[in-house]
Amino acid sequence: MPSVRDNATYFCRSFMDRHGAAVLHFAKVAAVLLACALALEVFLFNMNFYLTAGLEPRDVTRECGLPENDIGQLMLTEANHAVVLQGLDQAVENVWLDFDGEQPAQLLECKVSFTDEAHKTFFDTTEYTRGVPIVDVSTVSDKSEYLNLNASGRVQALEIELVGDEVRYPVLLDKVVLNANRPFDFNKTRFGVALGILCLVYAFRPRSAIYRWPLRVRPRLTKAIIIGAFVVECLVMTSYLFFGSNLVGVATSSYNYGSWDGVSMANTFEVGGENAQQYAELAKSFTRGQLHLEEEPPEWLKAMDDPYDKGARDEAQKETGEDYLFDVAYHDGKYYVYFGVVPVFLFYLPFYLATGANFPTALGVLASVLAFAGGCTALLDRFARHHFKRVSLGLFLLLQIPLVACSGVLYLLKFPTFYSLPIALGLAFSVWGLYLWMVGRSAAHPCRWYAAGSLCMALVAGCRPQLLVLSCVAFPLFWRRYITEKRLFTGTGAREFACLVAPYAAVALAIMGYNAARFGSPTDFGASYNLTVNDMTRRGFNLGRILPALFAYFLQPPSVTGVFPFVQPAPFDTTYLGQTIKEATFGGIFACLPVLWILAASRRILALRVSERATHTTAGVVVALVAGGIVVALADAQMAGILERYFADFSFMFLAAAVLLLFVANERLAPGTPTASLFQNALLAVVALSVVYVVLVCFVPEVGWYSDIYDWAYQNIIEAVQFWT
Structure with a gap:
């Protein structure tokens, strides 16, 4: 009887006999990619190590004119907060400010001034020139402590002054060195990112084999690769969420350790302020048999004639000194949660009953986003394998990545708060509902698929009601079968149709009963009673809001700079003479996501599909998605305003329509022809631009995010990317 070792040996030999050439090729490619990433990290990203290796350092610590503490460290104080060096008379390539790493971490703004052979006095920004920019230096980021100077000839005087009103003095300096030799710094994260980018470039290069693997011809291999790619996406998104630790609400001995209880392997804690706990507080209220918050x-709020006037509320709060909950629904002397209630039943209530603690909202956002990504992948796979013949693995992955990444969910992970949770969960329910419907359309016994899909779609009403617009896709999906072919009037068809409709009816009855019990009306979700920045009870509908919203949501170009993360909030101006609710946004989807430009050719592409098929299902789905996206964007602008997280409400609809159009266009292209090559290369370019844009937005500094709470640590990311500074 052969041993385990014999069996393993036999398996390895037989596997290598069949796939040896492929394994050898893969190993060679992996070695080359690894070597390239290593070369980038060692030589390019560490270029300053080589450029400064021949410099002769000059220690000027004792020439700075700063007071010293008991152990000889220089002290920058509120009264004396500048390093001043006179009579240098030498070339200065860089300055090393060696801050004491044991002092409290902070990000310092340094104003650098110098005189050289072209400037006998300090120079600054004028009408026609730009002076030396303010430099950010982190006391715990070694690379940021090196300031490269670009002087004209020999430097005579040099001054480095701490500016800004938030500096915590004293700031301790161990030494100041001119023309320092920059140390070699092997950044493992940067190396990993570079390797990942190189792998993507190689995998999606124009001549890659993945464009020659049709999904239908090689189902097992392609499914395995798709699942692997999805797992990698999940790992990347999970890592990004936990990177923004200030909003996660989970602590361990090595993560958010300042909030760790010192006993548990992991414990939860509250983040985001008092009003951010309203979902958790509602779960507690449910256990007490009440629908309002505890x-x-x-009393001053109850006594107000108009409690929804923010200005009046603020004045009353100042006079009394008593706080109120912000962004909750206030009705009949009680606080309510107007956000969709489904997340409470899915996450908060079970967690509270099991642990007695508040559920970490960020984990709910992560679970919802990952479920959305899985649903997108399953839905796309269903369309590609069952409704199109020529979709290759390369085309599938090339469209799956922007369908997930560009849909706005990465921004929800950036701010994984209770604002983001209902949107993310609504999207997850929507894509899985569509997938289950699609499976049911080709199933021999579709009732259970229809019921499950409709339940998912109906639960969207308890998450993000705007996303119910996606239910309109049911019309092109089922119209022909149940209306045109009159299947609805048969016994079997009636049962199937009942399975489609019944979950909507059940969920609608439950939500209407919940609304009626709280606000006295089955259709009142409570949004108009929100204690927010404007009076929602009088917001109404105004045509003047439409054009600014159309521009901001769809057409505004991105605002870019030459400094990481290169994208910044887009400017906003309007002629609407009224209150506009507006947070930072970064450009309209049609200007910033080139992958959507295919929508401009919708009519021509759909005409090709209609000419080949007796049914118009695909055309109907595309029209429903585009129309739904426009309706949701305008509804958001009218009801709430122009906010970056609202892009997630409608971006998926346009992206899904674009993907279907690209599938249709691909069907008309013969593989290997110049037209097919042009299509593939153009698609690769627009997808790359779209994905790069959304990734950069993920790292734009914003109030309340990692860059704001831990600005001194965020500087490490900037230094890793801007390796040339």
């Missing part, structure tokens, strides 16, 4: 509003 906290009582202050």
Whole structure:
């Protein structure tokens, strides 16, 4: 009887006999990619190590004119907060400010001034020139402590002054060195990112084999690769969420350790302020048999004639000194949660009953986003394998990545708060509902698929009601079968149709009963009672809001700079003479996501599909998606305003329509022809631009994010990317 070792040996030999050439090729490619990433990290990303290796350092610590503490460290104080060097008379390539790493971490703004052979006095920004920019230096980021100077000839005087009103003095300096030799720094994260980018470039290069593997011809291999790619996406998104630790609400001995209880392997804690706990507080209220929050509003709020006027609320709060909950629904002397209630039943209530603690909202956002990504992948796979003949693995992955990444969910992970959770969960339910419907359309016994899909779609009403617009896709999907072919009027068809409709009816009855019990009306979700920045009870509908919203959501070009992350909030101006609710946004989807430009050719592409098929299902789905996206964007602008997280409400609809159009266009292209090559290369370019844009937005500094709370640590990311500074 052969041993385990014999069996393993036999398996390896037989596997290598069949796939040896492929394994050898893969090993060679992996070695080359690894070597390239290593070369980039060692030589290019560490270029300053080689450029400064021949410099002769000059220690000027004792020439700075700063007071010293008991152990000889220089002290920058509120009264004396500048390093001043006179009479240098030498070339200065860089300055090393060696801050004490044991002092409290902070990000310092340094104003650098110098005189050289072209400037006898310090120079600054004028009408026609730009002076030396303010430099950010982190006391815990070694690379940021090196300031490269670009002087004209020999430097005579040099001054480095701490500016800004938030510096915590004293700031301790161990030494100041001119023309320092930059140390070699092997950044493992940067190396990993570079290797990942190189792998993507190689995998999606124009002549890659993945463009020659049709999904239908090689189903097992392609499914395995798709699942692997999905797992990698999940790991990347999970890593990004946990990177923004200030919003996660989970602590261990090595993560958010300042909030660790010192006993548990992991414990939860509250983040985001008091009003951010309203989902958790609602779960507690449910256990007590009540629908309103436990906290009582202050008496001054109950006594107000118009409690929804923010200006009046702020004045009353100042006079009394009593706080109130912000962004909750206030009705009949009680606080309510107007956000969709489904997340409470899915996450918060079970977690509270099991642990007695508040569920970490960020984990709910992550679970919802990952479920959305899985649903997108399954839905796309269903369309590609069952409704199109020529979709290759390369085309599938090339479209799956922007369908997930560009849909706005990465921004929800950037701010994984209770604002983001209902949107992410609504999207997850929507894509899985569509997938289950698609499976049911080709199943011999579709009732259970229809019921499950409709339940998912109906639950969207308890998450993000705007996303119910996606239910309109049911019309092109089922119209021909149940209306045109009159299947609805048969016994079997009636049962199937009932399975489609019944979950909507059940969920609608539950939500309407919940609304009626809280606000006295089955159709009142409570959004108009929100204690927010404007009076929602009088917001109404105004045509003047439409054009600014159309521009900001769809057409505004991105605002870019030459400094990481290269994208910045887009400017906003309007002629609408009223209150506009507006947070930072970064450009309209049609200007910033080139992959959507295919929508401009919708009519021509759909005409090709209609000419080949007796049914118009695909055309109907595309029209429903585009129309739904426009409706949701305008509804958001009218009801709430122009906010970056609202892009997730409608971006998926346009992206899904674009993907279907690209599938249709691909069907008309014969593989290997110049037209097919042009199509593939153009698609690769627009997808790359779209994905790069959304990734950069993920790292734009914003209030409340990692860059704001841990600005001194965020500087490490900037230094890793801007390796040339």
